[in-house]
Amino acid sequence: MPMVNGKTKIYGIIGNPVSHSLSPAMHNAAFEALKENRIYLPFPVEDVQAALMGLKALDIRGVSVTIPHKQSVMPFLDRIDPVAIKIGAVNTIDIQTEGATRLLCGSNTDWIGANRALESRVRLPQAQVVLLGAGGSARAIGFGLREAGAGILLCSRSEPKGRMLAEELDCPWFPMTALTSLRGEVLVNATPVGMSPRAEASPVPAAILPSFQVVMDIVYAPLKTRLLREAELAGCRTINGLEMLLYQGVAQFELWTGLAAPVDVMREALLDWAGIERG
Ligand code: NAP
Numbered sequence: 595m596p597m598v599n600g601k602t603k604i605y606g607i608i609g610n611p612v613s614h615s616l617s618p619a620m621h622n623a624a625f626e627a628l629k630e631n632r633i634y635l636p637f638p639v640e641d642v643q644a645a646l647m648g649l650k651a652l653d654i655r656g657v658s659v660t661i662p663h664k665q666s667v668m669p670f671l672d673r674i675d676p677v678a679i680k681i682g683a684v685n686t687i688d689i690q691t692e693g694a695t696r697l698l699c700g701s702n703t704d705w706i707g708a709n710r711a712l713e714s715r716v717r718l719p720q721a722q723v724v725l726l727g728a729g730g731s732a733r734a735i736g737f738g739l740r741e742a743g744a745g746i747l748l749c750s751r752s753e754p755k756g757r758m759l760a761e762e763l764d765c766p767w768f769p770m771t772a773l774t775s776l777r778g779e780v781l782v783n784a785t786p787v788g789m790s791p792r793a794e795a796s797p798v799p800a801a802i803l804p805s806f807q808v809v810m811d812i813v814y815a816p817l818k819t820r821l822l823r824e825a826e827l828a829g830c831r832t833i834n835g836l837e838m839l840l841y842q843g844v845a846q847f848e849l850w851t852g853l854a855a856p857v858d859v860m861r862e863a864l865l866d867w868a869g870i871e872r873g
Contacts, residue, residue: 705738
């Protein structure tokens with residue numbers, strides 16, 4: 595528990611609910627490791643506009659934004675970075691001071707988290723990525739892959755939603771049934787398929803996995819999904835869902851503090867949580 599005093603800088607997460615968020619454990623472990631006089635708190639929020647005014651009034655330095663507010667915060671921000679605008683979602687607010695004015699500056703670190711996790715295993719600019727899903731996470735990951743210069747083959751269950759996202763990403767769209775004929779270096783699951791309590795499910799047939807070098811699953815409960823187990827057996831390098839979560843937090847920490855994040859400490863905090871949740 596950090597020592598709180600009159601100089602403590604306050605950060606937090608706004609969303610509803612926030613009680614299961616892993617971010618307080620991850621950020622507070624990082625502040626403690628660097629002996630920073632900062633604290634990160636959960637703020638359950640219903641009225642977004644009032645909460646954002648409160649951030650300015652209370653001199654809160656930065657917040658993460660989670661479901662259901664990633665889009666609804668946007669009209670109330672003073673600045674939004676261009677990638678977050680393309681994604682259409684903000685997961686990070688940095689409160690900057692200019693003279694006597696406090697400005698709410700929104701950005702999105704979900705795509706940075708996915709890219710950093712992938713870059714630990716593969717050179718993205720040369721990679722062809724089969725991306726599964728057309729929801730919020732697939733959007734963020736897709737625009738991130740575009741930023742990195744990777745090729746994308748988008749595959750989703752719902753055709754209209756998938757085609758619309760593929761058009762925005764300027765990439766081809768395929769139905770899930772076409773998966774057996776798609777080739778790429780990387781496979782990313784950005785659907786909830788395989789998530790507990792339906793952990794016996796996998797989004798793809800195991801037979802297609804040997805053709806990929808790297809498989810990333812953004813589902814993190816369980817930590818080792820059926821997809822990742824089967825990918826390991828097929829000889830692929832695998833990346834679990836906590837890595838994206840970790841690196842989106844690392845990017846937030848670095849934006850808010852200007853310091854190099856203690857990545858290993860933050861990963862340990864997440865893994866501790868994972869161990870506890872799984873008994
Ligand atoms: P979302 O916006 O609801 O999108 C889910 C997507 O998955 C949609 O495209 C949906 O297809 C598709 N889908 C759902 N069930 C499917 C099924 N049985 N077969 C094929 N496709 C299916 O959700 P999200 O926010 O993108 O989150 C997706 C998953 O990522 C969740 O499990 C979440 O916990 C996890 N996540 C992880 C991180 C991380 O940092 N690791 C961050 C955010 C989210 P339709 O459009 O056809 O319904």
